[in-house]
Amino acid sequence: MTNGDAPANNPAEPDVISQRRKWMVLAVVSTSLLLCGIDLTVLHAAVPSMALDLHPSGVQLLWIVDIYSLTLASLLVTCGTLGDRIGRKRMVLSGFAVFGLASAAAAFSNTTPQLIATRVALGIGAAMIMASTVAIIRVVFTDARERATAIGIWTSAHSVGATLGPLLGGLITERWGWGAVFLVNVPIVLVILVVGARVVPESRNPAPRHWDMASVAMSITGLAGVVYALKQAGEHVGVDPLILAAAFGGALLLYLFVRRQRRLAEPLLDFSLFSDRRFSTATVCVIGCFGSYVALLFFLTQWFQQVGGFSPVRAGLALMPMAAANAVGATTAPWASARWGNRWALTGSLTLFAAAAAALALTGDTGHYGQLIPPLIAAGLGAGVVMTLGADSIMAAAQPERSGEAAAIQETSFELGAGLGVAILGTALTATYRTGLPDVAGLSAQQQSTAQESFASAEEVLKQLPSATAIRLTAAARHAYDQGFTTVAGAAAAVLVATAVLAAAMLRPRTARCEEEPAEAKATP
Template sequence: MSNKWLILSLIIVIYLPVSIDATVLHVAVPTLSVQLSASANDLLWIIDIYSLVMAGLLLPMGALGDRLGYKKLAVIGLAIFGFASLGAALAPNAIVLIITRAMLAIGAAMILPATLAGVRKTFSDDNERAMALGIWATVGVAGAAIGPLVGGYLLQYFYWGSVFLINIPIVIFAIMAILIIIPYQEQNTQQKWEIGKALLFIVGILLLIYAIKTMFRSSGEFVIPLILGITGFIIIFSFIKNELNSTAPMIDFSLLKQKVLAMGTVMAMTAMISIVGFQLLMAQELQFVYDLTPLKAGLFMLPLMLASGFGGPIAGWLVVRFGLRLVATGGIVISSFSFFGLALCDFLTSPYIAWALMVLLGLSVGIALLASTTAIMSTAPVNKSASAGAIEGMAYELGAGFGIVLFGMMLTVIYSHNIVIPDGLLPAQIGLVESSISEAFSVAKHIDRPELSEQLIYAAKEAFVNAHEFVLVIAGTLLAILSYFVWQFLPNKVEAIKHN
């Protein structure tokens, strides 16, 4: 094996844990709710803090890599990732796990651009670089695909913290291998690194999401979340305004003035919202409602993620043959149809129908993601292709984060309005039961009357299934509406997009 292919093998080892960690906790919601006494709101933060922090840090960490060299960036990122993994595995409560997951995202935001830069600088031949980048992208998709399966297996046989402990030997091996294999790289001290703006952007996003989550609780608290939400919005608005007026912006938001590129960005976010939000909803239903183990839930969900990986290559052929507008619109329409079908499908009694619909959803989301990439990169001027790629990457991560938020909030609201509380519960118990199905199951375990406990579990399952149906119908409807705008704004053929 030549040295460059050895380096690519090392890059794969480094990148795989980062991609797996994005989805590894999706099947862990019931376990974490019991082991850490985590509320529904805590669980959403535990899962989506990873994507949200990464979304804000990818660009400045990429600039830091240009300044330090990707070798040093990878080593620092891996060290942070390893220590954060240990902290997450030993977390005594939900708050500590949220903080350590955010630290994991900081490390991941360093590792990801370091691996990509490593591929680009190691392979000088265009054909070899294209093959290496294809392998890199496949690792990202495969890691996200097997994340729930890895999480399910470890939760089935080991302590829940094992989903993080497996990162540590990989990190130690990777750091040693990098120091030995990767050649020395000179630093570029002229490269600017504006971490302050990125951190401010993250604060704005987190404040806005915290406000949204808090306002949807049943406690009735409204004023403080509203103030925090407005503050977050002002921070985000100010950040975008400053970037538009800057002569050297971290993110060139002026590109979004082009309708095709803006629609491509919307499609990228929507596709990620759909796949990640549905995956979280499904993981909970399979375990809470259908009593599947985490491992069986991960296996049941595997066709969805595998199909999403095949959607991109299929879409590439379809775009060339039928044009961007038809393929993009068709992909979103099929996603909408899949959601409507899954809303009416009983996963337990009709598993083959569910798998067929999940395959359709995965393929259509993969097609939509490729179509969004085509729209974004074909529209952007050649000298701004890096900025366009950065916008697309941020859209992916924000879409993943917002998918958990939006699906989680809709699920919570509809569930709380649908659950029929059995007689005999205390007022404090009723508030918990109405907040989420995980809280209802926790309350049921502490009820001394078996018949009341069974009634409560049945009521919670019924409410969750009804909420699942409503959420997917709403999602399918919104996708159907989006398909109209995609048809209106996207060009018919990729060649028709003008560079300017």
């Protein structure tokens, strides 16, 4: 991704690529992003079924869900730099090979640690794929108009994949079991490997950026430490020295990473871009919005199934109004920008999303699905506008010669937002569920402790109980999880209100007499 504007080894190569081959290349790279988007959310509807088989704790469940996006976010810039050196075609095809093998391994995982490890491998493969595809598009599509169209199609593929994920996961889980949600990737990957090897041209940066291993280690280890502390916090009451050590150590490594990047002549991630308040504000808006959106997608799916008793397919279908509205928001974002400017379009859409999350927190009831449709539509519409205009604002704030670096930060912000959203809001849900589950008459101390770990653990305890006690535990667990979802939706609303205030304050025009130029919106990645 970085240095995405660099020319190919043979500058004349793009000129001799036929029109048919160009669009075949676009089909390959767009399908790759579609798969990456699907894998971000496909497990959402399958989680209850998977949890009954693997019995993960609440923290392990969060690791299973979002270790993929966190791995992807932490490696995007690194893989982009490496792809510039070894060849982008080689990087992308190697990524597909890793992605396909990891998908097969995930499908047949029979323990929680195995599934977490394969999700890490999936994130590595996805980072290898995503990091170089935009550079390939820039090499293949030399005409500016064609390139704009190609990048629009390419970026929208990720949003489509993330939207289809819960429904696809529900359909597959209900028919073939949770493991099959990963097997879908394998035949698609095989086709892409064959076609991609034939049609994708090789390209490199003739003057590649230095690949700084120390920076890579600092960023990955630091992020892992902070996220580990966040997740474990929901499982513990009181102060835990190990959690504090992980949080402090991770934060220190991230601080040293930023400090090192500012001193290097060729940094892995150039933080000078963040000196532009519009760039940094847009990045924060994207992280907050996409993090809240993906987290709500995940926890709504669980809420529908575990509190409302929905089947996986029905839970996926229940999210369709939100998903459809998200697509409408993305496509109408240019109109909103032209009508009110990016500043007020972003502020208004963040406020709309916040109001929808607050409505879900205050009045959400799985027993009255019809009442949920308006806030679901409002949430999807607001998020669609924000993700599109936020991504556009990031790119517009950077100078043209730095568009490759800006694109890397843009995509990293989406994936990091998804990972942190599930991690932070998931920790809030776990803590609320744990403290909100009352002592249930008829349970032993061990059974009570197990039931407090997660809703799936409570379902496992149910199998050991007489019917009267099982009914009491089921009602208590559903009520506790419902309280947890209320906390998640309320926290998301607070985050979105804060980002709306930030957008209104920081995205003002540079001069009093200068009107905001409505930026040409790009599709959401």
